[in-house]
Amino acid sequence: MTTRVITLKELAASLDLSITTVSRALAGHEQIALKTRERVAQAARQAGYVPNTAARTLVSGRSGFVGLVLPIRGPNLVDSFLGEFVTGLGEGLVSHGADLILATAAFGHSELSVLRHVVESGRADGVVVTRIAEVDERLAYLRERGFPFVAHGRLLDSDFGYNWLDTDGAHAFGEAFDMLYELGHRHFGLVTISEPMTFRHLRQDGLAAAIARRGDPSVRLDVVTAPRFDHEARIQAVNRMLQRPDRPTAIVALFDELALTVMEEAVRAGLSVPRDLSVIGFDNIAASAYAPPGLTTFDASIRQCAREIADMLLTIIAERPAAPLTRLIRPTLVPRASHGPAPQTRS
Amino acid sequence: MTTRVITLKELAASLDLSITTVSRALAGHEQIALKTRERVAQAARQAGYVPNTAARTLVSGRSGFVGLVLPIRGPNLVDSFLGEFVTGLGEGLVSHGADLILATAAFGHSELSVLRHVVESGRADGVVVTRIAEVDERLAYLRERGFPFVAHGRLLDSDFGYNWLDTDGAHAFGEAFDMLYELGHRHFGLVTISEPMTFRHLRQDGLAAAIARRGDPSVRLDVVTAPRFDHEARIQAVNRMLQRPDRPTAIVALFDELALTVMEEAVRAGLSVPRDLSVIGFDNIAASAYAPPGLTTFDASIRQCAREIADMLLTIIAERPAAPLTRLIRPTLVPRASHGPAPQTRS
């Protein structure tokens, strides 16, 4: 039953060749006679020979893996685009023969220590770092360690260069503002989060910049902040904005989950979206298409981004370019039915 | 900048001990003097020593990895619970110090060949196999190869034992029938898929069994089949069932995506859910909570299942139990608003 794995030594013996020759033949070295190369390839194929990864990694110093550390949050919290992200990474890697290793940081354990372990143990040739925090010790470590990585997201300001790919949230939020302004809205709300992630600043700044560009003093922006993973607190924060008499006519949420909460609470408060209130989100998660009346949002095409991140990382691993690689992806507006003209009368 | 990795040899030299002693000390062998063990542990910690995975794997024959092969389908198709599944696996593995490797089968490439590669290259100590097909070459290979694995899902009949964990779809579909029957429904519809996956049979059989158990000759079941990944064809299939004069009053869909299509098409056809038509799904994907009026479905708790799969696999790897491990998880009904009493009048 339990078939054993065939090794290079056995393959070589069966061909009456040295290990060296077989190794080189399989690697396609020109110095091995063509006839021999073919003979070896044929034998390897029919013996089902696959080189041992550990041995190869040990001697070559390259594992052929790219690492991703994923943090475990509470029992009901799953990164809503992890599936897409991982699929995209896999897609990008497979064309270069690389694979993904997923290391998990158990609840309450530092993501950095897991990252460190992945790096120092030689499991991966490079890593992808997501959800960039305002002060991110992971980037500092990788930088100092000189280890290949690509960040999905950016730092706000950094005194060092690093490789990143980010979705242009600033542009999207500006676009959202412009669209709503054209529809007559003057009083805006922003629902943001209290966690120190850089994307909240980038998006909010994009919104503020668009407002400033417009230069209309009658434009007003209210901001409310909610903790990211606490559903109750999120609802409360949203209601703080909805309940007051002079509520905004248009609310932009930092991401779709927040926008969906806004829509739910608006309905509960007897408001009609988009008649009384326009709502715009960001991310285009699956539920946004289904939640009535259909959330207008921006598609960040996570899968595509992940594929590019994989490409970037493999380039960095192979070529160690001197200048950092960076890429800013413009998300596309997905207009659905949650936005419309500003209501004429005010209660 | 680029700090080098510290090796056991260097650590040993710095402690003026042999490699052997340091290795054993770190492994906590009793035979090494306690004082030495502490001294070594201390030095290792502060030097940030992490053993090289490749070297360790090579000599021990254990990689500490569990493999999962994920297939890439079309550009817009992402396994809707991949994120949850991967999170659960990671959660289950991390407590035992194992990690996950994700190998991607490029579009059009055989999943089996990737699996084979993972196994033969020694990258993983065991693998998880999902989406079991009616005739599944992957299980046959792993079985014949004597390689540790756990299947998420079951074969319909097999002449060999293997380790599996499955969601009890048969039970759920029976439960759905009973509930709908009690609500007065007598004419049922089932929307299923044309792909040869075993779960379609298990669920359909569960439904049929519940009908048979009831023994009411007035109960009628219509079945319609759609290709799994073709949205247009799916819509057509659903309409084939909805458009006819004597359409069912209750439709059970093989999984939520299909149920959501049923609800959308029902609304488009001017039907009200659940007044004119009850709809029940399976899987409890995120969108189901948002799609009006809220889809009644079954929660398979993928994340929890994945965690158990990880546990099972690690047990199998460590203990090689003689008898196969199997586990049938009963999904829980998530009653929302898409089901109700059978309509009184028939057009």
Add this chain to the structure above:
DNA sequence: ATAGAAATTTAAAACGTTTGCAATTTTGCG
């Protein structure tokens, strides 16, 4: 002090591959 036992440490082989260098075989040409 000392034999013997117990405790502690170490040398060396092994895991399966890649690769620098050397050895061997084949080829080309006078």
Add this chain to the structure above:
DNA sequence: CGCAAAATTGCAAACGTTTTAAATTTCTAT
């Protein structure tokens, strides 16, 4: 036919760890 050059193949070291078996040191009891 012989010899150098070219083509092809092979030896052996190396990668960083674990582990078997053996060596060394320390302790105990006489």
